[in-house]
Amino acid sequence: MGSHSKFIQRIGHMIFRITQKLAKKIKVVLPAAMPPHDNPFLDWTANLFMVSRWQCILLTNSHCLYSVVMLGKGVSNEQVFVKQSMTVLRDYMASDGLLRLYDAHIAPYADQATCCKAGNRRVLGSMNDLIFQAKCYFLEMCLPIELVSMRLNETPLSMLEHHNSKLSLQALAGEREI
Numbered sequence: 541m542g543s544h545s546k547f548i549q550r551i552g553h554m555i556f557r558i559t560q561k562l563a564k565k566i567k568v569v570l571p572a573a574m575p576p577h578d579n580p581f582l583d584w585t586a587n588l589f590m591v592s593r594w595q596c597i598l599l600t601n602s603h604c605l606y607s608v609v610m611l612g613k614g615v616s617n618e619q620v621f622v623k624q625s626m627t628v629l630r631d632y633m634a635s636d637g638l639l640r641l642y643d644a645h646i647a648p649y650a651d652q653a654t655c656c657k658a659g660n661r662r663v664l665g666s667m668n669d670l671i672f673q674a675k676c677y678f679l680e681m682c683l684p685i686e687l688v689s690m691r692l693n694e695t696p697l698s699m700l701e702h703h704n705s706k707l708s709l710q711a712l713a714g715e716r717e718i
Contacts, residue, residue: 552649554582556622557602557658562588565595568618573659580604580712581645585658586625588612589671591678598671599625602663604708605697608632608689609674618655626650632689636706641713666699 555577563570565588577583580603587598595612610628615621630650633642658664670692677688693706700708 552579552582552652554584554622554646554649554653555602556625556653556655557583557585557660557663558655559585559587559658559664562586562597562621563655563657565612566615566617566621568655570655570657573657574654576602579645581641582649584625585660585663585667586621587658587664587667587671589675591675596674597621597625598667598674599629600663600667600670601705601709602660604712605663605666605670605700605705606709607667607670607692607705609685609692611685622653622655632686635686636690636693638706638709641709641715645713662699666697669697670695 555574557573558566558568558570560570580601583602585600585602587600589596589598595615597610597612597615598607599610600607608628610624615624626646629646630639630642633639673692673695674688677683677691678685683691694704696702696704
C-alpha cells in the first residue's frame with residue numbers, strides 16, 4: 541500500500557471496500573485492498589446480494605459492523621453508488637437516532653470517497669451472516685427495508701464479542717461503554 545493510501549487516510553477520504561460482485565455491477569476496476577482507515581467512521585465494506593429478484597446492497601462499517609441495506613436498482617456506477625450509499629446511510633442513521641454521529645463523523649467526508657477491494661475475511665464472514673438474516677427478514681417476515689437494517693444492528697455478533705453493532709458504533713464515538 542503506497543503513499544496514495546496513506547495520503548487518503550490523512551486527508552479524510554471515506555473508504556468503500558467493495559466485493560467483486562458489486563464491482564462488476566457498478567463497472568469499476570478496484571485497486572488492491574487498503575489498510576484500515578485511521579478513522580473507523582470512514583471505513584465501510586459493501587456487498588451485493590439478491591432477495592428473490594431484487595438486487596440489494598449491504599453497507600457495513602468495517603470496524604463495528606453497523607449496517608444498512610439499500611436497494612441496488614439504479615446503482616449503475618461508482619458515483620451513483622457513493623451518492624446513494626451516503627443518502628441511505630444518513631437517512632437510516634437519522635431514523636435510528638444517530639444523526640449527530642453521522643453529522644460529526646461522516647458528513648464532512650461524504651463527498652470524498654475511494655473504492656478498493658474488500659479484503660477482511662472476518663468482516664466479510666460477518667456480512668454473509670447479516671445477508672442471510674436480511675434475506676430471512678425480507679422473505680419470511682416481509683419486513684420493510686428500514687426494519688431489516690434495524691434488526692441487523694440489534695443482532696449480537698461474535699466478531700463484536702456478542703455486542704450489537706449499534707452499541708459498538710456508539711462506543712466508537714465515546715457515547716457508550718460496552
